[in-house]
Amino acid sequence: MSRFYRKPIATLPPRQRSFRKRRPRGPWLAWAFVAGALLLMAWWLFDTDVPRVAKLPDGTIVPVADTQQPPSPEEPAPRVNFQLPTIAPTPSAGPPSESAAPTATPSTAAPTASTTAPTDPTSPPPIERDFRPRPPRDVLEAQIALSRDAICPGSIDGAWGGQTQAAILAFQQKHGLRTTGQLDNDTREKLTLLYQPLTTYVVQPSDFLLLRDVPKGWLERSTLDLLGHGTILEMVAERHWSNPKLLRRLNPSIKWDAVTSGTRIVVPDVQRERPAQPIARIVIHLEAKTMGLYDAGSRLLAHFPCSIARRVDKRPVGELEVAVTAPNPNYTFNPETFPDSPEAQAIGRKLILQPGPNNPVGTAWIGLSLPGYGIHGTPDPELVGRTESSGCFRLANWNAEYLLPLVRPGMPVVVEP
Secondary structure: OOOOOOOOHHHOOHHHHHHHHOOOOHHHHHHHHHHHHHHHHHHHHHOOOOOOEEEOOOOOEEEHHHOOOOOOOOOOOOOOOOOOOOOOOOOOOOOOOOOOOOOOOOOOOOOOOOOOOOOOOOOOOOOOOOOOOEOOOOHHHHHHHHHHOOEOOOOEOOOOOHHHHHHHHHHHHHOOOOOOOOOOHHHHHHOOEOOOOEEEEEOOHHHHHOOOOOOOOHHHHOOOOOOOOOOHHHHHHHHOOEOHHHHHHHOOOOOHHHOOOOOEEEEEOOOOOOOOOOOOEEEEEOOOOEEEEEOOOOOEEEEEEOEOEOOHHHOOOEEEEEEEEEEOOOEEEOHHHOOOOHHHHHHOOOEEEOOOOOOOOOOEEEEEOOOOOEEEOOOOHHHOOOOOEOOOEEOOHHHHHHHHHHOOOOOEEEEEO
16 A cells, blocks of 8 residues: 555544544644735834825925925015105296195996906015016916006006906007907016016115195195194005005014104005107096097097096086196185185185195196196095096196196197096
């Protein structure tokens, strides 16, 4: 009998039969395989050398340690060159009387739209160290670029609104672009910023000498030697063609009621050159409340928001002419111009109000051929184009000052419905 021969289990004694049954080999191999697989899985999961990853919202796979948001890129900022006009002696040909501009300054910021700046409005953009010419990134930078091109979007406030859209339409017309009224790619490229959009202004000791607490009453105002700005915030905002609310957002750490000499203020860097061509005529659009300057070929050179007469019968339509100009004019208060004012009737005599940015006609006067009418500045630039005057055409002081040296007596002024 072969030594490999094994008797069938049924022929073995009972004791040997039970021993043979307790030695199965297949199940032990299966359990060993499962245990080995579990140990291998545990090692893979808990080994610190295995890199763990995560998926960012844009679908990029990165290590867990790199999933923090990267710092936002630096936004622009910059330089300035602006001087307050020297108060000139009272001109011989002063402007006629007009109603006083409102003294209250309501909120004028347009509601934020999808085109407003995406940056946090409570923190100023940092200085852009190595600036290179580029298109504007947001509405604020677009407003600055428009203003530099003599296409005024109103007081710069960084918010999208009707005046900004009207300025973009005018810019597109001026440069032969498709008139969409939107910051499309072609418009952004043409609006390229050649230098930084923001700069810093350092408050000077002489700035405080130009401040005045301007009262509301006519008689009280006539006693002042200068109708200057009321605060440093108002002064710096007007010098940089801006809404005071914008300066508050750009400079959240400044305590505006305690500004001292040497305070550094982030402001828009706004400078403007004279038009390449001489102005041939001025066109005032009553319905749109805008003013356009055109050359001899009817090409648009500049665009400004403009306030018009409150009453329709006070709005002249047709062609007028420039009659006289006066920088830093005084203002003659005539009570006969205000028959419905108890204060004016109680005064009962003419008053002379001295020059200054808070003079009722601002810092520039352009008298027209129609008696009692003129183009002039205003003490409330945020209200230009949003309120209506007693008859004259109001511009922001910086636009009236820009226009003044460009006009001459006899220049046509066309007033369209």
